[in-house]
Amino acid sequence: MNEERRRVFISGNEATAEGGIAGGCRHFFGYPITPQNKIPEYMAEHLPPIGGVYLQAESEVAAINMVYGASSAGARVMTTSSSPGIALMQEGLSYMLGSELPAVIVNMVRGGPGLGNVAVAQSDYWLSTRGAGHGDGRCITLTPYSVQELHNFTAGAFEIADRYQNIVMVLGDAILATMMEPCELIPRREMEPPGRPYAVGPHEAGERERNIVNSLWVDFDAMEAVNIRNEERYARAAAEITDWEEFGSDDPQVLLCAYGISARLCEGAVMRAEEAGVRLRLLRPKTVFPFPTVPIREWSERVDAMLVVELSMGQFVEDVRLAVEGRCPVDLLSRAGGNMPTVSEVLAKVREVAAKAGVAV
Amino acid sequence: MQAAHGRGPAVATGIKRVHPDSVVFTYQGDGDLASIGMAEIVHAASRGENFTVIFINNAVFGMTQGQMAPTTLIGQKTTTSPRGRTAAEAGWPIRICELLDTLEGPAYIAREALTTPPRIRSAKKSIRRAFEAQLAGEGFGIVELLSTCPTWWGMDPLEAIRHIDDTMVEHYPLRVFRDRPAAHDRPAGQQEEAGSDA
Amino acid sequence: MIAMPKAKVDAERCRQCMLCVEFCPRGVLVVSDQTNSRGFYPVVMRDEEKCTGCGICALVCPSVCIEVYR
Amino acid sequence: MREELFMAGLGGQGVNLAGQLVGRAGMDAGLNVSWFPIYSPEVRGGSSTCTIVLSDGRVGSPTSEHPSSMVLMDTSSAECFAGNLAEGGLLIVNSSLIRHVPVSEGCRLIEIPANQIAAEIGNDRTVNMALIGAWAAGTGALTVDDVARSLREMLPERHHVHMPDNQLALERGAQIAREAD
Structure with a gap:
């Protein structure tokens, strides 16, 4: 047009x-x-x-x-x-x-x-x-x-x-x-x-x-x-x-999953990924029903761990876990009630998740 | 006890039916009572529930930044009636006291205005009477209070008070609509409180 | 507690709506020249001797920030 | 280039309008921008803050943990927020109301007597403009001309009579900032 x-x-x-x-x-x-x-x-x-x-x-x-x-x-x-x-x-x-x-x-x-x-x-x-x-x-x-x-x-x-x-x-x-x-x-x-x-x-x-x-x-x-x-x-x-966007390392060790405003925080984290010392990629769904199950499943076979960031107590993470079906660890960073994690807190959690998954940092 | 928007009279009904000897009242705005909560207020009044309703009518949704309310006057500009309310688009402003006055249930119904010292005293008297009706077990009482919203009317506080006295009371006449038993026969908005020093 | 009647304005809670100034029958209330922490110029008593403690200021105050002693 | 500006003041001081102006001017200068407000529930009085991110890349998070610059307009804002400034950041305060503010080592402080400037101009509503002028000159993220041009675009025609006052306030603020450096 x-x-x-x-x-x-x-x-x-x-x-x-x-x-x-x-x-x-x-x-x-x-x-x-x-x-x-x-x-x-x-x-x-x-x-x-x-x-x-x-x-x-x-x-x-x-x-x-x-x-x-x-x-x-x-x-x-x-x-x-x-x-x-x-x-x-x-x-x-x-x-x-x-x-x-x-x-x-x-x-x-x-x-x-x-x-x-x-x-x-x-x-x-x-x-x-x-x-x-x-x-x-x-x-x-x-x-x-x-x-x-x-x-x-x-x-x-x-x-x-x-x-x-x-x-x-x-x-x-x-x-x-x-x-x-x-x-x-x-x-x-x-x-x-x-x-x-x-x-x-x-x-x-x-x-x-x-x-x-x-x-x-x-x-x-x-x-x-x-x-x-x-x-x-x-x-x-x-x-x-079904639609989504990805951003960050082509060979990630940790995949961030988030949608909406949480994806903005995670985008900020990917921009500062060197602080975490981990190769990082963000996958953010633009549709959550239908859910981008296929790309998340594909990444689950290639990354060491996933981290879900959401401003709720663990709702979105369930769909991610259903897509991953246990192929890699899926961790959750959640805040509620108007609170948001800072980008630094996202990065700290990434380090923690990476260490748990045995990623050499 | 905080109730959902409009549901005050239903929640108050629940409390009063559990604790009939407790003093129970609701505090509701015009958006709450006359819009989303219309069903609850009508049915509580119709049942003659023995509690008191304090109804603040400032003709606008104040807490959500000045949208049109069911009580917004014809021609009044609000954030959702930017060209002024028209009856063709949004209907006419609802008179709650008159509407509830068609029911058998209520014991006390009055409309007052919080503008001048005499009118504020009269309002206090009506509120007192509504609670006395509850204490005497006479049943449902409601006092509608015309009050200002300088911020969303775009007026200073004094202009807003004048606006009530000059304009709003024409559509919403100040009156004691119902006082059963009629212990205090008096018009609203005029009478001085006995023993007042003014 | 002093014997003389007086009205006391809580300057921090005053929002400078001016209703008390308007309705005071003796004209003893005025606006201060100092702001409170919220940026309003609160009302203060100018002429304490003239205050009769009638309570009208407290009656009309929407912020409920005036106390009258008598 | 990435600039994270945090602004705070009392309701009625024009914090959000000034913040929106910076965002708009950033957009007009071809940058990616976001403006993010937090209001207190009270309409009259109460504190008001906003964060503006200007970037030639992705904006990412519209919030900022440690802003690279801050404009603080009243005492309580200075007490609450000054400590969040990033290392080496720029702090601009309205010195007409803020008498003292602690500044971390390595940070720059520019004091603008904004109420006084507005009083001299004879227009109370230019307080925020004096501070924005200082911010533009102090950070170099935008020019004073960028800001003035966008302000004209933003203002409804009937307010264009105030443009000379606003422009003057922007320039006075900028001038003090340049002299401070």
């Missing part, structure tokens, strides 16, 4: 909102919660002048059900929230997964459980990749690590949601939401409606069968069929959209 892209210095929240608009979102339903308030505020400012709809719901429960309605009516629709609000949305998420409907949800994760605090955390990893409400459905989960990626991933999420008829969760955090960085904006343009043959809405008599959006399947086989279709979607997504 040969369009000129404007480079601006903006916050992650603003980049996310503008990403939504660039991705074709014209309907936004939300409810205030820190640290993502700049997103609904941006939408309230920018959507009505371009013919879009911004509506502040009375709660997150209402917001996600407005999303459910708008999606079933054929719209590219989005909501954003932060951890406690996403927890409230789980009913709606589950209904949408059961009804096989697309939507884009952004979660700027904050400390928890409970009301927690408004500081950085990554403790909604399970909520997003496993537990989007009851039942078997799962959210395709993207993990940006910069303001630019928040913008690009949010914009691209609508396409992915429609392709797999599934919810796409963009998993940010309180730092990515509030920090500012340069960002090249994807131009807004008029977009065709996504053309969902299953959507409800007005149509000429005889034009098509009437559509029913539903997640109630009393018949066992019909209910199972929904789950099988979803599993097929996830298998296709694993083959088609």
Whole structure:
């Protein structure tokens, strides 16, 4: 695409909102919660002048059900929230997964459980990749690590949601939401409606069968069929959209695994790898569901040890261990509640992990 | 005891049903009580739960940086109604006291304003009365307090007080809506506290 | 404890909203020329003899940082 | 090239705006940058800090353990944060409010009477600009012209009337920094 892209210095929240608009979102339903308030505020400012709809719901429960309605009516629709609000949305998420409907949800994760605090955390990893409400459905989960990626991933999420008829969760955090960085904006343009043959809405008599959006399947086989279709979607997504980036030594002794803001800390550690005296490489997933199992498995046969860094008490590390299947030691450095390890602490842990694995330093 | 946003009346119900002799109250803002917690407040009031609700109405979500609330006035600019609230987009501001006054459950319902010394004294009196209703086992009491948010209204504190007296009370009239049994028959927002030195 | 009524402002907690200055019937409160550690110019008593200890300043103070002795 | 700047002051002193200006000016100068704030929960009053990373390579971590430069605007910030400065780093303090600050050996200290400069200019809101001018001249990471140009871009048109005051404050700060070296 040969369009000129404007480079601006903006916050992650603003980049996310503008990403939504660039991705074709014209309907936004939300409810205030820190640290993502700049997103609904941006939408309230920018959507009505371009013919879009911004509506502040009375709660997150209402917001996600407005999303459910708008999606079933054929719209590219989005909501954003932060951890406690996403927890409230789980009913709606589950209904949408059961009804096989697309939507884009952004979660700027904050400390928890409970009301927690408004500081950085990554403790909604399970909520997003496993537990989007009851039942078997799962959210395709993207993990940006910069303001630019928040913008690009949010914009691209609508396409992915429609392709797999599934919810796409963009998993940010309180730092990515509030920090500012340069960002090249994807131009807004008029977009065709996504053309969902299953959507409800007005149509000429005889034009098509009437559509029913539903997640109630009393018949066992019909209910199972929904789950099988979803599993097929996830298998296709694993083959088609699994994404990650690697950075550092081509012949690493220790592989760092981290996503989102933790990957930024690890990138800092790789830049100072000589201080640890270890050859170091970072593998950072850009998608965590589907998960980059294959590259992690491949590295597990070549490195002496892996170190996972996450701002939760050991959620993401489970997926890494499932990919490694015991081929190499996998250690964990975790902080929670708004605390983050420093780059020096990451490097100290790398030294420790390397020594344990018998790496000559 | 900290409850989730909007769930205060449900949590208070749980506490009061375990400890009926304890004094229980909730302290809720307008976003909390009139938006996400609308179901909880209506049902607690309808059940006539024997606790007291202090309801702070400043017509804005203050803690999350000034978004539109259900009580935001028509035309009022907030961070999520940047061109001013319109009824067409966001509906009309909700009058909680009037709404709860349609229910049989409540014993005491009043709206006061925290603006001038006489009005603040009147508010204290209403709060006292609501707690007395609880102590006497008369049931649910709520006092709505119109209060300022200078930061998100973009006013200095004095302008904000004037804004309540000049504008907000027009939509939210100061009144004792319900006092059962009507022990103290008086209009809100006017009467001096007995024995006051002012 | 002194016999004379007086209002005492906790300068550290004062946020210079000026409501007490506005409502004081005797006009005995003014803004200090020194900031507190949070960068506000707190209210101080100018004319202690004129204070009647009526308590209006404490009543209107949103920061609850005025105590009245009488 | 990599510069990690940490700024701290009271809410209302313009810490974040000045930090965003440095980030924006870094971007305009072709660098990779990040600006990362920590607010205290209170809107009025309370401390306010931010970290700006400028780099011609990857930014990596947007936070900094030992910033290579610091701008501290009030007493409590000086007490809390001055000790975190990197070895050989540059410390710029608002000497109108900060009377004493301990400086580690090998670090440079530049004292800018920023409130006084702003008072002389007759514009209270230029305190942060005097300090940023000193930072630019003291580190050489950006020029004062870079910063002024980006400030003009950042400010809404209706605030352009304040540009001469801001420019003057930037230059006064820079001048004191140059003389200190």
